[in-house]
Amino acid sequence: MDAVNLTIDGLSVEVPRGSTILDAASKLGIDIPTLCHHPDLAVKAVCRVCVVEVEGQRVLQPACAYPVAEGMQVKTNTARVREARKTVVELMLAHHPQDCLQCERNQNCELQSLAYRLGVREISFPYIERDLPIDELSPAMKRDPNKCINCRRCVSVCHDIQGVGALESVNRGFDTVVTAPFWRSIAEISCVTCGQCVLVCPVGAITERDDTEQVWAALANPQKHVIVQTAPAIRVSIGEELGLPVGTRVTKKLTAALRRLGFDRVFDTDFSADLTIWEEGNELLHRLSTGGTLPMLTSCSPGWIKYIEHYYPELLDHLSTCKSPQQMFGALAKTYYAEKAGLDPADIVMVSIMPCTAKKFEAGRPEMSDSGYADVDVVLTTRELGRMLREAGIDFSGLPEEEYDEPLGISTGAGAIFGASGGVMEAALRTVYELVTGKELENVNFEDVRGLEGIKSATVSLPIPEAAAAGDKATNNGVSELEVKVAVAHSLQHAKTLMEQIRAGKAEYQFIEVMCCPGGCIGGGGQPIPTNTEERTLRIKAIYEEDAGMPLRKSHDNPAVKTLYKEYLGKPLGEKSHQLLHTHYEPREKF
Amino acid sequence: MEFFRSHVLVCSGANCSLKGSRGVRTAFVEEINAQGLDKEIKVIETGCFGLCEEGPVVVVYPEAVHYCRVDPQDAKEIVREHLAKGRVVKRLLFKGDMELPGVQTWQQMDFYSRQKRVVLRNCGLIDPDNIDEYIARNGYEALGKALSAGPDKVIEVVKKSGLRGRGGAGFPTGLKWDFTSQAPGEQKYLVCNADEGEPGTFKDRLILEGDPHSVIEGMAIAAFAIGASQGYIYFRGEYRLSIDRLRNAIEQAREYGLLGKGILGSGFDFDIDIRVGAGAYVCGEETALLNSMEGKRGEPRYKPPYPASVGLWGKPTCVNNVETLANIAPIILEGAEWYVNIGPKGCPGTKVFTLTGNINNAGLIEVPMGITLREIIYDIGGGIPNGRSFKMAQTGGTSGGCLPEALLDVPMDIDSLEAAGSALGSGALMIMDDTHCIIDVVRCLLQFFCHESCGQCTPCREGTRRLYELIDKIARMEAVEEDVSLIKRLARTMEDASLCGLGQTAPFPILTTMRFFPEEYKAHIEEGICPAGVCNARSHIA
Amino acid sequence: MAIPKEQLDSVKERVIQIVSQNGAKEEALLQILHDIQADDNSLSEAELLQVARALDIPLSRVYGVATFYSLYSVQPRGKFIIRICESAPCHIVGARAVISAFEEALGIKMGETTTDGKFTLEATSCLGVCGVAPAVMINDEVYGNLTPDKVVEVLAEYDADEA
Known part of the structure; x- marks a missing residue:
């Protein structure tokens, strides 16, 4: 290792060349305060909170950016440093509304913590109000x-x-x-x-x-039958939002908590995730066999949908026509479920708990009302649910463990992994494999598509029984093989890379999963703050543990989905499916 | 080749132009034609002579008679009297010489005789639109010499010369070239920083207007030394209308094979493009300038890495000031030894200053480093006008220190000024007489920084505004004793924690005036009096 | 959508022409904006959006640049922009009186535009003609050695001009 030795506050430390003073200090347990610094983002060095003294340098240097050098002498806690940091924070505070008590980020605000930590007791400069317009037009x-x-x-x-x-x-x-x-x-x-x-x-x-008021109002209205669906990623993050360690799985306490809040039925988006696989898996096979537009792109992630509509409208044909699990669920809740439960869909309020801000936008899309009503009425993020549970005084850790309600609460591990990047792909492969080969998949874990690498790809060989093999290339033993090349991207910069490949005709994949947010839904914009790589990693681990612990791991094994097809939908890609579970997309302009 | 018995040099520098030098030139041509002298006398538009206060300036050769404040009528008189009859028009001579017997040539005038012109060697003497005139005065010889000496030798000479950057920071130029030359990478860039935004500074503009080839030649040599094939001149947006001359000069250099492929028959390729800013003082900072050249907001980058390793589009880049580059050719021609012997040890060479404010001979001068402030103000600048007395001189531009009379004997070089608590900076020199209030002027300076802070880092974005508010409070006689300690604390934080030089030096004027003019602060804060009678209870800009 | 299509279409041709003259690269952005602004002293949303599309960069980048540099304006401005130097060298030889004279003569304050849309008063930093301080620049024309009396004369030059 190319190592560098330096001294910080009199303590020697060895770190790799290219480290910053901040890295080196943290190795020594010295916690230099920062603000603009973010572990997953480019160094900006603009807030100037992390300044330190570096011997030989005329002025203070930002620890977040300053590279270490052999023999460097650094002081992080001198009167000069403390004064500069405190003055910098004072300057910010004097130009920042002093309404901490009413702020949504009260007690989870980095500026507030800094002011506390640096012992700012007065602001020497008069407060200047900016008086800029607040933007509240977005549904998200x-x-x-x-x-x-x-x-x-x-x-x-x-x-x-x-x-x-x-x-x-x-x-x-x-x-x-x-x-x-x-x-x-x-x-x-x-x-x-x-x-x-x-x-x-x-x-x-x-x-x-914040849409919590709408939910409180619905819950308080005895005329309303308020049902809730919880996205796969919520079970590994709501505990964190309520103070439990990152990555704690709390599925059964989550259901209990939602009942305590007063929801009439507690259902699971994992159910409709399984359903999505039935529909989307069949759509892929249909496209493969009929020469449809390939590669097919997944359509679960509403941020991604909006992105492709704005930025690659000419590629919209590649998108699966499947609605997202949230919207499939909503459409069924107000049709299938309403019929089954003997309810007037007008009286049903469908609330979904999502790790996502874009889901709020998605629920409001005009086409998302195939049931005749808005498929989903209110979308809450993980943070908003946490807010409601805190306000309601529910002792989350002390709750008993409870199951989801039937039938729309029954799911498989394949549904659960929708919460992590690669999960939809893995779930689809588990099903497609068995649909195509007619054989049982021995190892359901497709490790190649898991993890935080930006673009992941895999090639899956599907041995096809002779009868179905006509037209496919013959291999040994007279058994044909269908090779499926797949790719998985998360975060839109990586999606962009794949879209450019498609546009250039250079994408050799048949199926691509795209999730808008880094790490997939466990890293969604509605998740607890902070959500950094560290948190994402632990939540992903929890998601796969959830999957591994499920008795059923393949979507096509979900008994409730089978019943749904038998009782209501008929068959995948059938008429009813098309009416309720599929959608279309609109090119949008780039602004 | 045609032969003319006399040459009339009409200054077409920015300041003289504004005073109507174009009309003067036309009047000369018309009258010369009218008198039938057009075969004998040639009228040439030149760059700045430096004595801008006395413009439009005209010099008649071979006698080298220097006329001031010439208007078109005067021009006709000069033709009829001086050129036709050999009688000097005395009333148009420099006013400082009026009482002297006989006629002084311009070289004999105090304003010029005490200068040493290296950078301005051709300014006022040649037609900047004609590359032949530059070449006739040994132009592009240095480039040829450099090409045969090789890059290492060139860097060595510049290092030995001790030349330090003339843009303000004073970094050794040879070292900068060395770093860029050593940096790994095929593609390297040379950038000439002509974003002259420092208030009171107009030297770079006048150098580029008056002798563009001195900069182009310097750039070609620098590019050869560091291994750059592409150069850029980043011009201030406010000057964008005067770049035609520069474009013309570049074009001529291309025609002569002094730019382009295989320069002077060597294997060295180099060309220059012009980029124009859009109004941002901070772009004078080299990394902000690079961002601006890339089409971005002109925000300074965090250093390290320095442009020498990661610069324009991430490639090794050397950014040199106009004046720095104009020094290169003479250094290569005359040698490092010659240069080192001009000015003091550690800071050799000459410096171009721009004299502004309450001074008789406002304008552009070039003197050896180390000359005293007093010599510049009184011997060259002609002292304070209107019988007033000297109060303060600000050296180094807006962020420079404000020096009192007691420091008039400070030598004007980078190190001496720093020791005196000020800065040499870009060479702006603003003189203020005793009718002015220190507080009022400092408020004006601080307002400038509010305008020009890029807004990126907290100490500068917020601090420049707060410092302005505090000085405004003093000017409004509303400040209390605690405000003084707050100013000092804020100033320390800005100096210590700002990202770039702008924020680090913005408190300079207030700190130096607090140090050198404590009585003015005391009068405003404790007694509620403005000794100069300038301040009253109003804020001049909200 | 955010901007009416007619508005976008009406500026498209000119923007595309300017972009192609300067090269469709982000590095040309400053010059492109100078050229676009040359017609009416300001940059409209439709123009900047067309620039963003032509350069394939986000509109936010273009807007960020347009609001950073003082020579650009995203607000409509007068036909003639009077930029008054407020830097110290002009300040100490009477810039403030020049500002007041302009404000009084035009009946507007610094930063404002006359109701007839003819003049906008703006502060500028140094124009680099300190030899003739105090100085102002009206569009591309520089005036030096100004006094309150000369302000009236200078403005008179623009009287004949139809706004």
Whole structure:
């Protein structure tokens, strides 16, 4: 290892060349305060909170950016350093609304923590109000630029990670602030509503749109039958939102908690995830056998859908026509379930708990009302559910373990892994394999498509029985083989890479899974803050544990889905499916 | 070749142009034609002579008589009297010489005789639109010499010369070239920083206007030394209308094979493009300039890495100031030894200063480093006008220090000024007489930084505004003793924690005036009095 | 959508022409914006969106640049922009009186545009003609050695011009 030795506050430390002072200090257990720094984003070195003294340097240097060198002497805790840090934070506070108690990020605000930590007891500069317009037009997110402290993390995530670039620093000097071009609402531009900006904002300048009041009102209304579906990723993150260790699986406490809140039925989006696999798996096979548009692209992730509509409208034919599991669920809740339970769909309020801000947008898409009603009435993020549970005074850890309600609460491990990048692909492969080969899949784990690598790919060979093999290339023993090449991308910058390949005719895949957010839904814009690589990794691990612990691991084994087809839908891609479970997409302009 | 008995040089520098030098030139041509002298006398438009205050300036050769404040009528008189009859028009001579017997040539005038012109060697003497005139004065000889010496030798000479960057930071130029030359990478760039945004500075503009080839030649040599095949001149947006001359010069150099492929028959390829800014002082900072050249917001980048290793589009890039580059050809021709002997040890060479404010001979001068402030103001600058007395000189531009009378004997070089608590900076020199209030002027300076902070880092974005508010409070006689300690704390944080030089030096004017003019602060804060009678209870800009 | 199609179409041809003259690369953005602004002293949303599309960069980047540099404006401005130097060398030789004279003569404050859309008053930093301070620049024309009296004369030059 190319190592460098340096001294920080009198302590020697050895770190790899290329490390920053911040890295080296953390190795020594010295926690240098930071603000614009974010472990998953490019170094900006603009907030100047992490400044330290470096021997030989005339001025203080930002620890987050300054590279270590052999023999370097660093001091992180001198009067000079403390004064500079405190003054910097004071300067920010004097230009930031002083309404911490009413702020959504109260007690989870990095600026607030810093002020506390650095012992800021007074703000020496008079408060200057910015008086900028608050953007509340988006169904997904709310932006209050008055709270922006110009750390630019949102800019970085929006441009670099998502390749969207809806937000940018504008103006200069004291008037510098992050906003959308021409102060447009994010609802008017080609923002995909992924909410990654919400996750990285250290303060309350960007938050989800809070829809909890609508849910409280529905729950309080005796005329309403309020049902809830929980997305796969919620069971590995709501515990974290409520103070449990990251990656704690709390599926059965989640159901109990939702009943305590007063939901009439507690169902599972994993059920409709399984259903999605029936539909989407068959759609893929149909496209393969009829020369349909390939590669087929998954359509579960509404941020991704909005992205392709804005940025690659000419590739919309590649998208699976399947609605997302949330929307399939909603459509069935107000038809199949209403019939079964003898309810008037008008009285049903469908609430979904999602790790996602884009799901709020998706639920409001005009075409998402094939049941004759809005398929989904209210979407809450993980954070909003946490807020309701806290407000309701529910002692989450002390809850008993309870099951989901039947029949729409029955699911398989394949549904659960929809929550992680690669999960939809893996679930689909488990089913497609058995549909095509007619054989039982021995090892259901497709490790190649798991994990946090940006673009993952795999080739799966499906041995086909002779009868079905006509036209396919013959291999040994007279058994044909269908080779399926698949790719998985998460975060839109990687999706973009694959889209460019498709556009250039260079994508050799038949099936591609795209998830808008890094890591998939466990890293969605509605998840607990912080959501960094560390949290994502632990939540992914929990998702696969959830899968491994399920008695059924393949979507086509889901008995409730089988019953659904028998009782109501008929067959995959059938008429009823088309009416309720499939949709279409619209090209959107780039703004 | 035609032979002319006399040449009339009419300054077409920015300042003289604004005073109507174009009309003066036309008047000369018309009257010369009218008198039938057009075969004998040639009128040439030149770059800046430097004595901008006295413009439009005209010099008549071979006598080298220097006329001031010439208007079109005067021009006709000069033709009729001086050129036709040999009688100097005395009333148009430099006013400082009025009482002297006889006629002084321009070289004999104090304003010029005390200067040493290396960078400005051709300014005012040649027609900048004609490459032949530059070549006639040994132009492009240095490039030829450099090409045969090889890059290493060139870097060695520049290193030995001790030349330090003239843009403000004073970094040794040879070292910068060495770093860029050593940096791994096939593609390297040379950028000439002509984003002259420092208020009170207009030297780069006048150098480029008056002698563009001195910069082009310097760039070609620099590019050869560092291994760059492409160069750029980043011009201020505010100057964008005066780039035609520069474009013309580049075009001529291409025609002569002094730019382009295989320069002077060597294997060296180099060409220059012009980029234009759009109004941002901070783009004078080299990394902000690179961002701006890439079409981005002109925000400084965090250093390290330095442009020498990661610069324009991530490639090794050397950014040099106009004046720095104009020094190169003479250094290559005359040798490092010659250069080292001009000016003091550690900071050799000459420096171009721009004199502004309350001074008789406002304009452009070039003097050896180390000359005193007093010599510049009184001997060259002609002292303070209107019988007023000197109060303060700000060296180094807006972020420079403000020096009192007691420091008039400070030598004007990078190290001496730094020791005195100020800076040499870009060479702006603003002189203020005793009618002005220090607080009022500092407020004006701080307002500038509010305007020009890029807004990226907290100490500068927020601090420039707060510092302005605090000085405004003093000007409004509303400040209290605690505000002084707050100013000092804020200033320390800005100096210590800002990302780039702008924020780090923005508190300089307030700190140096607090140090050198404590009585003015005291009068405003404790007694509620503005000694100069300038401040009253209003904020001049909200 | 956010901008009416007619508006977008009406600027498209000119923008595309300017972009192709300067090269469809992000590095040409500053010059492209200078050229686009040359007609009416301001940059409209439709124009910037067409630039963004032509350069294949986000509109936010273009807007960020347009609001960073002081020579650009995303607000409509007058036919003549009077940029008054407020830097110290002009300040100490009477820039403030020049500002007041312009404000008084035009009946507007700094940063404002006359109701007839003819003049906009703006502060600028140094114009680099300190030899003739105080100085102003009206569109591309520079005026030096100004006094309140000369302000009136200068404005008179623009009287004949139809707004």
